[in-house]
Amino acid sequence: MGTVDRAPGLSVRLKLTLSYAGSIVFAGALLLAVVWVFLLRYVPEVIAAPPRGAPGSPGPMIIPDRADLQRAFVPKAALVMVFLLIFGLVGGWFLAGSMLAPLTRITNATRMAANGSLSHRIQLEGREDEFRELADAFDTMLARLEAHDAEQRRFAANASHELRTPLAITQTLLDVARNDPNRDIGALVDRLRFVNTRAIDLTEALLLLSRANQRSFTRDHVDLSLIAEEATETLLPLAEKRGVTVETTGDIAPTTGSHALLLQMTTNLLHNAIVHNLPEQGTVRVTTSVHPMTVVLAVENTGPKLSPQVVSTIVEPFQRGTQRVHSDHAGVGLGLAIVKSIAQAHYGTLIITPRADGGLRVTVDLPATRADGS
The missing domain is CATH 3.30.565.10 (Histidine kinase-like ATPase, C-terminal domain)
Known part of the structure; x- marks a missing residue:
């Protein structure tokens, strides 16, 4: 069965990286928005300064308004967003690579199994998690497939030997009969019949075994x-x-x-x-x-x-x-x-x-x- 043709797409590592970076940028933007809204509650749009020289005036002073706040806050917020974006992309790339490393080992083991190498095992280290559970299940499957493959090879070899034996006996009996015209034909026919019956029994047993393995029967x-x-x-x-x-x-x-x-x-x-x-x-x-x-x-x-x-x-x-x-x-x-x-x-x-x-x-x-x- 051939593989399915698929259009090229983004790798899972890149998707995870973009997801991590997007989450960090979104969280940073939300936090800055909350700070901005909080500051606007306490900073009026225009500040009315008391006249100079008024009784009780402390002297010249500068009182910021919303325009001053915007000029001070927005550039810093933009720098923070750029930093969060870069940090999210770089950190997400390495984090995604670390998280997907076990999946890469599982994929390589799958390719080796597809090429006929059933003796390879993943043996993923570390504590129990979803990837290690998947790796252990895959190792168990490989062990069973290897045992089943070895069993099938032994079965094929034994079946070939068992089927060849009555055929070889039949060939020998026929050669002896051809070289000895005076041989008792009745005894030869009885012997051939016995050998042929054994071959038929073996063939029927193999068919019955195949039928049982395929579960192709009415219940x-x-x-x-x-x-x-x-x-x-x-x-x-x-x-x-x-x-x-x-x-x-x-x-x-x-x-x-x-x-x-x-x-x-x-x-x-x-x-x-x-x-x-x-x-x-x-x-x-x-x-x-x-x-x-x-x-x-x-x-x-x-x-x-x-x-x-x-x-x-x-x-x-x-x-x-x-x-x-x-x-x-x-x-x-x-x-x-x-x-x-x-x-x-x-x-x-x-x-x-x-x-x-x-x-x-x-x-x-x-x-x-x-x-x-x-």
Whole structure:
């Protein structure tokens, strides 16, 4: 997006200087006017002097009138006004420059950020005021942009790697089949189908992640408790196959959002809880609760113990806990990343904490909807 063409104008420093000088001159002129009016009250227009030699006369004396006052006052007042004008212009110029110095640093930092340098910080010194508050807010924004840019670079690199892997496997299988005409075609087709399915799943996950980040969806009134039950019914066969017990309880949890995206979010959480569980006799608990301003979906599962350092990274795209899992239900490494994006798209938060006995507790807080739908 290009810059807007603007006509040249006066600088803010010059405008402030003229404002300071104008204020000082106006105040000086007002003060002199008050003095002039005050003097005129006590000086008559014409002074009648007593005749010389009159009884009781002190002798010759000069009594000023208004004309004398005007001749004495006006030149001095003009000199004072000239001094105030010069003082206002010079002092205002330096004062405006001192006041606008922080704004110059902020402008330079903005230009550097526009050129791609996100590591620069203003770090404005001094006590708290409006400029320092603006500089601190700008530094915070730069830090977030830098972190987001680094995250996007990692995401692009990981996505490229993940997309290239099934393509490379497909190419290898095809080369082997071409060089070995006697190879079992059925096994080759099954393998190609599996690899192609993984590539499709990854592509759909990336599209879903992009859709959640853009918040391009229709918002309806939904109940998280019904969504939790629907996700549980869908994944119940997988849980039974792995010997995992799923318990779903909770209150009616009304909120506003996309039913499809919230169902995908809940399904991803439940899927991760089932897959990353104990080898046998594992449990998963899905609960919903209502608070004054939020509704909460909590998914808690047994499983291996995880350190806080590992937990802090598993939300990033293509992270799968302590190691990469290769199975029919390993997913594409975007499960929790999609959950986080969907939660943020619904103005919610995702909190992941390790359980002392192993496994995770994942909670999603979303804005609550009142009974009247507001």
